[in-house]
Amino acid sequence: MAVRRKLIKERVPTPERPAEERIHDFKEVNLGYTFELAVKEAERCLQCPANYAPCIKGCPVHINIPGFIGKLVEYRDDPDKAVKEALKVIWACNSLPATTGRVCPQEDQCEMNCVMGKVGDKINIGKLERFVADYAREKGIDEELLFEMVPKIEKKGQKVAIIGAGPAGLTAAGELAKLGYDVTIYEALHEPGGVLMYGIPEFRLPKSIVESEIDKLRKLGVKILTDHIVGKTVTIEELLEEYDAVFIGSGAGTPRLINAPGINLNGIYTANEFLTRVNLMKAYLFPEYDTPVKVGKRVIVIGAGNTAMDAARSARRFGAEVIIAYRRGEEDVSARIEEVEHAKEEGIKFEYFINPVEFIGDENGNVKAVKFEKMKPLDERDKRGKRKIVGTGEYVTIEADTVIIAIGKHPNRLIINTPGLKVERGRIVVDENMMTSIPGVFAGGDAIRGEATVILAMGDGRRAAKAIHEYLTKKREGKENA
Numbered sequence: 001m002a003v004r005r006k007l008i009k010e011r012v013p014t015p016e017r018p019a020e021e022r023i024h025d026f027k028e029v030n031l032g033y034t035f036e037l038a039v040k041e042a043e044r045c046l047q048c049p050a051n052y053a054p055c056i057k058g059c060p061v062h063i064n065i066p067g068f069i070g071k072l073v074e075y076r077d078d079p080d081k082a083v084k085e086a087l088k089v090i091w092a093c094n095s096l097p098a099t100t101g102r103v104c105p106q107e108d109q110c111e112m113n114c115v116m117g118k119v120g121d122k123i124n125i126g127k128l129e130r131f132v133a134d135y136a137r138e139k140g141i142d143e144e145l146l147f148e149m150v151p152k153i154e155k156k157g158q159k160v161a162i163i164g165a166g167p168a169g170l171t172a173a174g175e176l177a178k179l180g181y182d183v184t185i186y187e188a189l190h191e192p193g194g195v196l197m198y199g200i201p202e203f204r205l206p207k208s209i210v211e212s213e214i215d216k217l218r219k220l221g222v223k224i225l226t227d228h229i230v231g232k233t234v235t236i237e238e239l240l241e242e243y244d245a246v247f248i249g250s251g252a253g254t255p256r257l258i259n260a261p262g263i264n265l266n267g268i269y270t271a272n273e274f275l276t277r278v279n280l281m282k283a284y285l286f287p288e289y290d291t292p293v294k295v296g297k298r299v300i301v302i303g304a305g306n307t308a309m310d311a312a313r314s315a316r317r318f319g320a321e322v323i324i325a326y327r328r329g330e331e332d333v334s335a336r337i338e339e340v341e342h343a344k345e346e347g348i349k350f351e352y353f354i355n356p357v358e359f360i361g362d363e364n365g366n367v368k369a370v371k372f373e374k375m376k377p378l379d380e381r382d383k384r385g386k387r388k389i390v391g392t393g394e395y396v397t398i399e400a401d402t403v404i405i406a407i408g409k410h411p412n413r414l415i416i417n418t419p420g421l422k423v424e425r426g427r428i429v430v431d432e433n434m435m436t437s438i439p440g441v442f443a444g445g446d447a448i449r450g451e452a453t454v455i456l457a458m459g460d461g462r463r464a465a466k467a468i469h470e471y472l473t474k475k476r477e478g479k480e481n482a
């Protein structure tokens with residue numbers, strides 16, 4: 001067990017590339033811990049007992065956080081062993097730690113109630129998780145663990161189809177493969193990963209890391225069929241004839257648009273299109289890659305979630321001057337704190353309490369400005385706790401040659417129009433076992449929640465895998481007893 005040392009109040013910082021350097025490329029901003037720095041940060045953890053530790057309660061997949069942090073300290077003289085033992089603890093609950101360590105909003109989850117916060121800085125749990133996954137990948141320790149795990153898997157002889165290779169589908173697939181099911185993922189795009197591949201940019205989450213985490217699932221036996229659009233290439237009814245159960249993890253990839261004059265002018269993108277071009281199709285490497293993207297000199301991004309921050313920071317890397325326009329105030333910005341800070345350091349300007357009412361074009365049909373109504377905050381808050389706002393009747397016009405709309409997304413119609421599938425407000429309805437209204441069909445992630453977070457999608461994937469296992473165990477036993 002880790003020996004507790006003297007209380008160290010300050011967090012060990014992770015090195016970051018300076019803003020003036022990083023705005024010229026798409027390389028990762030945060031460089032992560034070395035082993036020495038990770039151990040120094042791990043030593044600050046008070047090792048609260050697992051049945052009490054508030055960090056575990058705050059993690060949607062309940063990783064034994066003091067458990068994995070403790071291993072780094074316990075085996076500090078043998079870095080490879082320390083990481084292998086820590087990774088074993090993490091993998092018991094989370095198969096994509098290099099990803100979640102980078103993109104989870106830890107400040108609202110595991111780190112939120114960390115008891116160290118009462119006397120100093122909270123433990124940097126996300127960066128420690130990321131360190132373990134990165135070190136294991138670089139040293140081949142993850143492969144070693146897989147090599148030990150795979151032969152122990154007992155095959156069940158039943159097949160499960162997963163729709164969508166985002167965090168929800170990948171997690172469900174991994175858990176089911178570990179339980180011995182024959183798992184096939186159907187993915188519409190030409191690459192698996194969902195938002196991790198097409199949405200979140202390289203400078204926050206390098207694609208080689210996502211690919212390597214997905215590769216490990218393949219080594220567990222998961223098959224991935226890309227360019228397969230369920231609802232077109234194959235229907236859910238057809239999948240049910242071939243498979244014993246189906247999991248829908250098709251996300252919420254349809255962008256919301258703004259119903260205002262001029263919305264179809266040239267130079268106006270949805271964040272989805274803009275980020276897909278930049279990330280999935282690597283338009284930032286054009287002409288080495290053949291997908292272009294046109295980014296002007298002055299860009300307005302509408303919205304203030306993670307998607308807006310990613311679009312703004314990507315546009316900045318094309319040399320543009322970027323403004324984020326948000327209809328509410330700073331306190332209601334929903335993007336992660338780290339991303340907002342990085343955006344500000346990179347010179348992105350924020351304009352609050354303005355709402356677009358018209359997109360103004362030139363004689364060639366290109367956008368040249370956006371007219372906004374100024375908004376006023378009220379004292380009341382809406383259901384999500386955000387401050388209500390009203391228009392003031394005053395307007396402001398801001399010039400721009402590129403506009404990116406990032407005001408949210410909803411689930412894909414192709415799936416939700418499946419006959420017999422119960423849907424409310426565009427989201428698939430599931431029971432307490434993650435089963436939809438169609439027996440044997442389960443769902444999770446953004447498809448049931450609307451746009452949420454990676455770790456919530458993964459938590460759903462885990463819960464659904466457990467429920468599918470119970471469902472298929474009964475089905476198996478029923479057949480055996482028949």
Ligand SMILES: Cc1cc2nc3c(=O)[nH]c(=O)nc-3n(C[C@H](O)[C@H](O)[C@H](O)COP(=O)(O)OP(=O)(O)OC[C@H]3O[C@@H](n4cnc5c(N)ncnc54)[C@H](O)[C@@H]3O)c2cc1C
Binds near residue numbers: 188228444
């Ligand atoms: C730009 C951006 C930045 C974000 N940043 C963060 C962040 O920093 N932290 C965080 O926690 N969350 C973030 N999020 C939210 C997070 O990415 C999502 O909540 C999460 O990816 C949802 O996972 P999912 O598996 O449900 O869906 P998705 O990741 O959307 O994956 C769904 C997959 O299903 C596929 N699919 C859809 N329809 C079909 C079909 N008919 N047939 C076959 N396949 C289909 C899609 O192609 C996709 O690959 C961000 C989202 C965006 C868009």
Ligand code: SF4
Binds near residue numbers: 047113
């Ligand atoms: S709450 Fe904080 S101090 Fe306690 S175990 Fe978790 S990370 Fe360590």
